[in-house]
Amino acid sequence: MEFLSKRIVVLPGDGIGPEVCGEAVRVLKAVAERFGHHFTFDYRLMGACAIDATGCPLPDATLEACHQADAVLLGAIGDPKYDHDPTAKVRPEQGLLALRKSLGLYANIRPVTAYEQLLDFSPLRPDRIAGTDLLIFRELTGGVYFGEKGRTADGTAYDNCTYHPEEIERIAHRAFRAAQGRRQKLTLVDKANVLETSRLWREVIQSIAPEYPEVAVDYLFVDNAAMQLILNPRQFDVILTENMFGDILSDEASVIAGSLGLLPSASVGDGAALFEPIHGSYPQAKGKGIANPIAAILSAAMMLDHFGLPEEARAVRDAVENALNDQVLTPELNNSTAYTTEQVGSFIAYGVLDLMECHLHRSNVACGKITII
Ligand SMILES: NC(=O)c1ccc[n+]([C@@H]2O[C@H](COP(=O)([O-])OP(=O)(O)OC[C@H]3O[C@@H](n4cnc5c(N)ncnc54)[C@H](O)[C@@H]3O)[C@@H](O)[C@H]2O)c1
Ligand SMILES: CC(C)[C@H](C(=O)O)[C@@H](O)C(=O)O
Numbered sequence: 001m002e003f004l005s006k007r008i009v010v011l012p013g014d015g016i017g018p019e020v021c022g023e024a025v026r027v028l029k030a031v032a033e034r035f036g037h038h039f040t041f042d043y044r045l046m047g048a049c050a051i052d053a054t055g056c057p058l059p060d061a062t063l064e065a066c067h068q069a070d071a072v073l074l075g076a077i078g079d080p081k082y083d084h085d086p087t088a089k090v091r092p093e094q095g096l097l098a099l100r101k102s103l104g105l106y107a108n109i110r111p112v113t114a115y116e117q118l119l120d121f122s123p124l125r126p127d128r129i130a131g132t133d134l135l136i137f138r139e140l141t142g143g144v145y146f147g148e149k150g151r152t153a154d155g156t157a158y159d160n161c162t163y164h165p166e167e168i169e170r171i172a173h174r175a176f177r178a179a180q181g182r183r184q185k186l187t188l189v190d191k192a193n194v195l196e197t198s199r200l201w202r203e204v205i206q207s208i209a210p211e212y213p214e215v216a217v218d219y220l221f222v223d224n225a226a227m228q229l230i231l232n233p234r235q236f237d238v239i240l241t242e243n244m245f246g247d248i249l250s251d252e253a254s255v256i257a258g259s260l261g262l263l264p265s266a267s268v269g270d271g272a273a274l275f276e277p278i279h280g281s282y283p284q285a286k287g288k289g290i291a292n293p294i295a296a297i298l299s300a301a302m303m304l305d306h307f308g309l310p311e312e313a314r315a316v317r318d319a320v321e322n323a324l325n326d327q328v329l330t331p332e333l334n335n336s337t338a339y340t341t342e343q344v345g346s347f348i349a350y351g352v353l354d355l356m357e358c359h360l361h362r363s364n365v366a367c368g369k370i371t372i373i
């Protein structure tokens with residue numbers, strides 16, 4: 001067996017970011033210990049914490065370290081003091097967008113699973129969502145997020161949405177290849193009845209589709225897709241969409257899983273890779289130990305896949321499943337058994353280490369005794 005050495009830049013960020021990121025690192029350390037790999041963790045500033053410390057949401061030293069790293073693990077960024085001030089000139093989100101652009105992370109992959117153990121906690125009807133397993137391919141470095149924006153002399157504000165065919169082609173090929181290895185269905189979500197950029201997306205997808213004859217392609221307008229997603233999510237395999245639609249639909253899709261705190265993501269491009277939960281800094285929960293760390297931990301599992309370590313990734317996912325089986329859950333999922341962020345993370349880390357059988361484990365967690373690694 002080959003032992004790997006990897007340098008991981010960790011950007012804990014703001015709000016609950018450091019808490020959930022801490023649990024993902026705990027689990028990665030457990031993976032390193034069990035499988036004999038060597039992971040180093042290089043902590044850097046990004047987001048509101050970076051503005052406070054340096055005046056800049058993405059300091060040069062952080063960007064440089066991310067370019068040099070084998071992978072980046074991000075908690076979340078964002079702070080109410082900027083959210084509530086529309087006139088703020090410097091914002092935490094600028095750091096995240098600049099990082100994605102600079103690293104060339106054009107494809108953001110967001111898996112959505114309806115866990116059997118959580119069906120009863122979902123606000124959606126279990127018979128509708130059971131068995132859901134879909135992948136959202138969200139374009140991440142184009143569209144309205146990155147178009148020209150500003151104000152005109154008469155006070156009008158504008159945000160331009162632009163896409164070049166190559167920006168669509170490169171993510172489309174990735175999405176088609178993913179569909180080939182799954183249930184061979186790709187749904188393009190757009191607004192081609194209104195938007196010129198969406199009509200370009202359709203043209204490009206139609207021109208590429210013949211290269212993947214086994215993949216069935218269909219097209220949905222985003223408004224309909226938003227409804228179909230929670231009405232009949234099993235109809236989807238791979239959803240391909242532009243930047244803003246993907247942002248919105250993936251938060252919506254988290255309701256299928258049961259919590260925004262469950263959905264991980266991988267952002268990839270031509271070289272660099274970044275792994276982050278899809279949720280934000282959930283500032284109301286900061287320091288309370290109630291944030292679900294599973295989205296961050298599953299993002300770490302996606303990092304392990306990216307490193308070519310499928311057995312290690314499976315060990316993490318199995319340990320997460322064990323936590324769900326034993327209902328070691330944070331309060332947004334089950335308030336009657338509410339475990340803390342750290343207890344859930346430790347339970348999963350123990351699971352990866354395969355140290356204890358689950359029930360013994362569970363009583364230790366309940367007593368708050370688990371403080372390993
Ligand atoms: N990638 C990122 O870093 C990222 C993503 C989204 C939002 N943000 C930023 O985060 C800040 C807060 O934004 P928001 O409140 O709209 O979105 P949010 O994702 O932080 O929280 C929305 C809601 O989702 C739930 N939630 C989120 N994460 C959870 C977790 N780990 N466990 C349990 N429940 C969880 C909570 O009910 C919360 O009120 C803003 O500044 C925003 O810009 C950052
Ligand atoms: C914080 C914000 C810029 C970000 C986005 O819209 O991409 C977030 O919502 C996400 O989903 O990662």
Ligand SMILES: [Mg+2]
Nearest residue numbers: 247248251278
């Ligand atoms: Mg979002």
